[in-house]
Amino acid sequence: MPSATESSSPPKEAVEQYRPNLMNQSPAEFMRPTTRTRGTSNAKTNGVGVQVEDTRICVVMVGLPARGKSLIAQKVVRYLGWLSITAKCFNVGNYRRTATPQPNAAFFDTSNKEGERLRKAAAEAAVADMVKWFKKPDNLIAILDATNSTKARRRWIKERCDAEGIESLFVESKCDDEDIIMSNILEVKTTSPDYQGQDPEEAAKDFRERIKMYERVYETLDEDEADMTYCKIIDVGAQVIINRIQDYLQSRVVYYLMNLHIKPRSIWISRHGESMYNLSGQIGGDADLSTRGEMYAKALPDLVKQSAGDLPLTVWTSTLKRTAQTARYLPYEKLSWKALDELDSGVCDGLTYAEIAQNYPEDFKARDDDKYNYRYLGGESYRDVVIRLEPIIMELERSENILIVTHQAVLRCIYAYFMGSPQDKSPWMEVPLHTLIKLTPRAYKTEEERMFANIPAVSTFREKGSKAQHQETEESTRRNSPMISGEAKA
Numbered sequence: 001m002p003s004a005t006e007s008s009s010p011p012k013e014a015v016e017q018y019r020p021n022l023m024n025q026s027p028a029e030f031m032r033p034t035t036r037t038r039g040t041s042n043a044k045t046n047g048v049g050v051q052v053e054d055t056r057i058c059v060v061m062v063g064l065p066a067r068g069k070s071l072i073a074q075k076v077v078r079y080l081g082w083l084s085i086t087a088k089c090f091n092v093g094n095y096r097r098t099a100t101p102q103p104n105a106a107f108f109d110t111s112n113k114e115g116e117r118l119r120k121a122a123a124e125a126a127v128a129d130m131v132k133w134f135k136k137p138d139n140l141i142a143i144l145d146a147t148n149s150t151k152a153r154r155r156w157i158k159e160r161c162d163a164e165g166i167e168s169l170f171v172e173s174k175c176d177d178e179d180i181i182m183s184n185i186l187e188v189k190t191t192s193p194d195y196q197g198q199d200p201e202e203a204a205k206d207f208r209e210r211i212k213m214y215e216r217v218y219e220t221l222d223e224d225e226a227d228m229t230y231c232k233i234i235d236v237g238a239q240v241i242i243n244r245i246q247d248y249l250q251s252r253v254v255y256y257l258m259n260l261h262i263k264p265r266s267i268w269i270s271r272h273g274e275s276m277y278n279l280s281g282q283i284g285g286d287a288d289l290s291t292r293g294e295m296y297a298k299a300l301p302d303l304v305k306q307s308a309g310d311l312p313l314t315v316w317t318s319t320l321k322r323t324a325q326t327a328r329y330l331p332y333e334k335l336s337w338k339a340l341d342e343l344d345s346g347v348c349d350g351l352t353y354a355e356i357a358q359n360y361p362e363d364f365k366a367r368d369d370d371k372y373n374y375r376y377l378g379g380e381s382y383r384d385v386v387i388r389l390e391p392i393i394m395e396l397e398r399s400e401n402i403l404i405v406t407h408q409a410v411l412r413c414i415y416a417y418f419m420g421s422p423q424d425k426s427p428w429m430e431v432p433l434h435t436l437i438k439l440t441p442r443a444y445k446t447e448e449e450r451m452f453a454n455i456p457a458v459s460t461f462r463e464k465g466s467k468a469q470h471q472e473t474e475e476s477t478r479r480n481s482p483m484i485s486g487e488a489k490a
């Protein structure tokens with residue numbers, strides 16, 4: 001077996017496993033076409049008559065230290081979790097740290113026999129756990145996060161996967177830009193658990209030495225590995241080479257990777273201003289803004305300016321009047337997206353919650369029991385909204401500073417993507433009207449700030465089990481803007 005390699009970050013919480021709630025639909029249903037050949041050996045039925053294939057994929061990260069492997073791995077897990085695809089990251093560095101919590105660069109020298117033995121053991125333990133994890137049928141994608149820097153090592157992993165019937169997709173991040181590497185080291189490596197309590201300057205120096213150890217043996221993916229499935233991302237996506245992508249799920253992962261960038265930026269999200277339907281407690285519809293909603297629209301440019309300064313923004317709205325009216329005074333380019341329209345409440349469109357509880361009592365209860373999966377008669381569920389928002393997320397990943405003016409359910413879904421919120425919580429998240437939320441993606445987390453316009457509005461938040469009418473709230477009047485809420489993990 002080749003020498004063991006690892007990827008040393010990120011904090012454990014950042015790579016936690018997603019176990020989506022799959023009440024009545026298989027995750028595979030959302031990610032795969034339904035045209036697979038009936039009766040092929042790897043096909044099965046998911047309970048609702050849809051043929052799905054039995055694909056399990058190990059995404060094997062490849063690259064020198066500080067090339068963004070852990071960040072990419074963590075983002076892929078979060079993205080797949082959001083789409084109800086159960087994914088988990090196996091970070092070899094975390095396994096190695098149990099035996100060697102704070103090694104110095106010499107530990108990674110390939111002539112250090114004891115170091116080699118411990119690193120090899122860590123890689124074997126990670127792969128063994130991954131293979132075990134794949135035994136559960138819903139577990140579809142594992143990410144093996146390590147440097148995997150030699151051809152021999154990669155061949156060994158491929159053979160292990162082949163023997164278990166697991167597809168392997170190698171993802172290499174190759175970057176020789178010294179400035180990017182140095183800023184990566186300063187941003188994430190000096191605070192890594194490997195250097196806890198140490199002087200950041202010394203830590204950066206030692207990390208540089210560690211990279212040199214890996215450079216001695218590092219082999220990039222090339223024609224010798226032409227039989228393997230791989231995606232090679234060069235200089236943060238300036239060039240992408242893909243080889244032998246085999247199926248739909250692999251191509252979705254690769255497409256996502258192709259859209260990632262690391263330029264600093266923020267995303268601002270706001271609900272539309274209070275609408276006439278908000279005042280009457282009705283859901284859905286295409287109502288105009290109320291007087292107070294109009295006040296929010298007028299206040300929004302200043303609120304945005306306080307937060308974004310002179311940054312050039314693009315504003316995205318839905319196709320419904322209340323979002324366009326809210327955005328109309330904003331001095332930026334605007335785009336309207338059908339995909340940003342509010343969750344379609346089908347036959348309940350235009351009703352109040354009390355009317356829904358009265359006319360459709362069973363539906364009302366079913367929605368409370370499983371709000372994420374409940375689909376309004378003739379309308380949509382949160383799960384449906386997530387699926388239609390996927391192109392929006394992809395475009396957001398490609399873009400820089402964007403301001404989205406949208407609706408409560410849609411905003412909850414977008415927020416859940418950036419924050420990694422679980423599906424049983426995200427539909428219940430409280431998002432007051434007349435509030436601007438700033439999300440700033442950083443390595444391993446998304447920072448959040450909330451700014452209140454200080455313009456009163458009804459609260460449209462309904463607690464589980466309640467039939468409450470939309471109520472006047474003191475929430476937005478109590479606070480003096482802007483307020484900063486803490487940081488939240490992505």
Ligand SMILES: Nc1ncnc2c1ncn2[C@@H]1O[C@H](COP(=O)(O)OP(=O)(O)OP(=O)(O)O)[C@@H](O)[C@H]1O
Nearest residue numbers: 007008009065066067068069070071184236262443
């Ligand atoms: N494609 C990329 N190329 C270079 N840097 C990137 C890329 N994607 C993200 N980064 C940057 O990499 C940093 C995160 O480094 P990360 O810990 O993920 O590296 P790593 O390759 O996993 O290192 P190690 O092997 O030591 O664990 C962030 O600062 C992020 O901006």
